[in-house]
Amino acid sequence: MSWPMGEVCRMSGVTSRTLRHYHHVGLLLPESTGPGGLRHYGRRELRRLQRILVMRELGLGLADIRRVLDSEHDEVTALRQHLHDLEAERDRLSLLVETVRRTVDALEENDVSGNPEELFAGFDTDHYTERARTEWPEQWDQAKAAGERITPEEADRMRAEAAEQMTRMAGHLRAGSPPDSPAVQAEIEIHYQQVSLMWAPDADSFAHLGRVYAEDGPWREVYERVAPGLADFQSEAMRVYAERRLSGEDG
Structure with a gap:
């Protein structure tokens, strides 16, 4: 199952401009792109967006977030670390x-x-x-x-x-x-x-x-x-x- 950009914006509070920027810099790619360039995001992409937003709340810049995400291989372990940081x-x-x-x-x-x-x-x-x-x-x-x-x-x-x-x-x-x-x-x-x-x-x-x-x-x-x-x-x-x-x- 996937969700169009507008629905992702509604659920997350992130603007479409921000999602397009994340796509442009390679931080968050859509699962697929439909007719007219409409972006769709699956559950995996939504979880990645959640982690991006968590790290933004913790004060990391986009370049640092990209490095963290690229170095992570175990999603559960990564989320536990984010939870620890938030606490x-x-x-x-x-x-x-x-x-x-x-x-x-x-x-x-x-x-x-x-x-x-x-x-x-x-x-x-x-x-x-x-x-x-x-x-x-x-x-x-x-x-x-x-x-x-x-x-x-x-x-x-x-x-x-x-x-x-x-x-x-x-x-x-x-x-x-x-x-x-x-x-x-x-x-x-x-x-x-x-x-x-x-x-x-x-x-x-x-x-x-x-x-x-x-x-x-x-x-x-x-x-x-x-x-x-x-x-x-x-x-x-x-x-x-x-x-x-x-x-x-x-x-």
């Missing part, structure tokens, strides 16, 4: 959520005591490092050069400020403040300045970064567990900021 990522995200929640509680209680290392439990930058390196090479080079100049103490301070900014945004969301409100935009200005310490975002790249927060699996998971709706709220606020402050429309 490890779930545990890491759970730890990260608790880290941010502790920060929220401490800020609400005006408690500045405690071990500062607890602010960063569960953070893993490998996923974002690889994505930045492949998708935004120019910004990656800027951030890498900036990172080499930053002391460990400065890096700790920047991470703490970023965590605090996230919790303040969650407070604005709970209070019902719109993304374009002055208070929310003031927070986005702080976030923009934080990002600018590492690389120079323009209107397009800053708005795109906001979309990454809303669309990327690990980032969205973190934001949503801090406060439901926070990922989209942050993304929209960054879009407004980019349009108003970075596009040159306001002079």
Whole structure:
């Protein structure tokens, strides 16, 4: 039994453009191609697509996914390894959520005591490092050069400020403040300045970064567990900021 591309898109949530790209790069070939170039996928191809999506969620790029799939010979063993990786990522995200929640509680209680290392439990930058390196090479080079100049103490301070900014945004969301409100935009200005310490975002790249927060699996998971709706709220606020402050429309 096989399924046409449209049905595969419906079941998986993957766009037809993505499936065509996977075909073009040799990552996922259809089982057959019918009249007019209509692609059909069998169960084997659907399982391969599942594994591709799992590895994308784990932060692998397409080239790395291709190498992994080409090196696998036992499908059951491979899926067990993916399951293990997903469970490890779930545990890491759970730890990260608790880290941010502790920060929220401490800020609400005006408690500045405690071990500062607890602010960063569960953070893993490998996923974002690889994505930045492949998708935004120019910004990656800027951030890498900036990172080499930053002391460990400065890096700790920047991470703490970023965590605090996230919790303040969650407070604005709970209070019902719109993304374009002055208070929310003031927070986005702080976030923009934080990002600018590492690389120079323009209107397009800053708005795109906001979309990454809303669309990327690990980032969205973190934001949503801090406060439901926070990922989209942050993304929209960054879009407004980019349009108003970075596009040159306001002079």
